[in-house]
Amino acid sequence: MTQAARTRPAPIPDAANEDLREAGDAPSPMDQGDAAEAPSYDLIELLFFAYRDFVADPDRILAEYGFGRAHHRVLHFVDRHPGLTIAELLDILRITKQSLNRVLKELIEQGYIAQRTGTSDRRHRLLTCTPDGRALAQRLAGVQGERVRRALAEAGPALRDPASRFLLAMIEPEERPAVSRLIAGGGPDSKVKP
Amino acid sequence: MTQAARTRPAPIPDAANEDLREAGDAPSPMDQGDAAEAPSYDLIELLFFAYRDFVADPDRILAEYGFGRAHHRVLHFVDRHPGLTIAELLDILRITKQSLNRVLKELIEQGYIAQRTGTSDRRHRLLTCTPDGRALAQRLAGVQGERVRRALAEAGPALRDPASRFLLAMIEPEERPAVSRLIAGGGPDSKVKP
DNA sequence: CATTTATGTCAGTCTTGTTGACATATCTCA
DNA sequence: TGAGATATGTCAACAAGACTGACATAAATG
Secondary structure, eight states: OOOTTSOOSSSSOOOOOHHHHHSOOSOOSOOOOSSOOOOOHHHHHHHHHHHHHHHHHHHHHHHHHTOOHHHHHHHHHHHHSTTBOHHHHHHHHTOOHHHHHHHHHHHHHTTSEEEEEOSSSTTOEEEEEOHHHHHHHHHHHHHHHHHHHHHHHHHOGGGHHHHHHHHHHHSOGGGHHHHHHHHHTTSTTTTOOO | OOOTTSSOSSSSOOOOOHHHHHSOOSOOSOOOOSSOOOOOHHHHHHHHHHHHHHHHHHHHHHHHHTOOHHHHHHHHHHHHSTTBOHHHHHHHHTOOHHHHHHHHHHHHHTTSEEEEEOSSSTTOEEEEEOHHHHHHHHHHHHHHHHHHHHHHHHHOGGGHHHHHHHHHHHSOGGGHHHHHHHHHTTSTTTTOOO
8 A cells, every 4th residue: 555644544543542641731821921812723723624625625636637736726716717917827826937837838738728918918928728727627616616515515504604704804904805806706797897 | 026926016916907808708607517506716715815824924934943834734733732643643644754754853853842752652652842842833823823813803703613613514524523623632631532 | 473553764756836047028108 | 219117938956845665673462
């Protein structure tokens, strides 16, 4: 078998072994000056685990194509916002143009993304998905959407709005308007938002 | 200036340029067989942006120490669960022991994490934070906790519970009990959970 | 005592991020 | 028109952090 994370009989350890008790045994309240509030370890760790599983689904599919997460992100945002320029993509992904270029080039060469020259500004490269690219992007969004759908079905559809609001509030305040616009602009009405 | 993501005057592009309209202009409903439900693009993208900002805070601090995210994760879980063994850590992080070993070795060499041999099973290596490691772990948890605190303060403290439940539901079903136990076992009562 | 388990380690590869330096085409403004 | 700014492309080198495969050791277990 592979050496990845051992045999992994049980997913996550119980952390309930004899030895564990003899250890320093967990972070007590600590010397928090006075008013210091303890961090929300539960939400911090839930975010970690939720995200870990959230990206695991696409990873499996991407591997079939020889792509990685970087390709996924590019494909996703181009699919959602056809006509996106390089600069806009860079601002969304927060990577260097060299990093972007490597994966973008692969996606273009392999026929998942197409480039056109902007008409009003011919320096721009307008990115769109080819039918293949669109299909892959939607397959990826499909598995992620399915996880969200299942989560809401199990934990209650009423959680949809609170979850959205919490996640938005977790975003850097100055970015929130832009993110909101970006998300809102994904629908059939697109990003026409002057 | 650096070449990272251009000058970035505005954080995220408006995606509202002339050219964008001439583009294919956004994924319409599409030919979803019939009952196919559209993925929750809003939650999918919010999770992406929220996580991006969520890890950006620690990243800045870690850079001061010459550490990366991998070190953070190890330090975090060892701090929260002193006495953790290598195998348990591997199951939490889902990486190979070779990957873990590289960062763990650095953390040990530089005096942030200590190892002891298990008493009941002397094959185990029980990991704990040194005072320095504990300080760093808590500084990192501090900035992440502060983001959570601020989010809840701004969007409403009532969101805490729904957000938790949503995130837990996003986790792979078989993992949820283990994650719940792990999270619950982080307090002063530790993971004593037989 | 043979086997399994927990850990450590060497060596090589891949993806994805980084810097720095330049090149080219196009737009904008004086 | 011509200078400078802007959008993009590209070369080269490097680093972090993941992976695989192979093998070594110590300790527990039946």
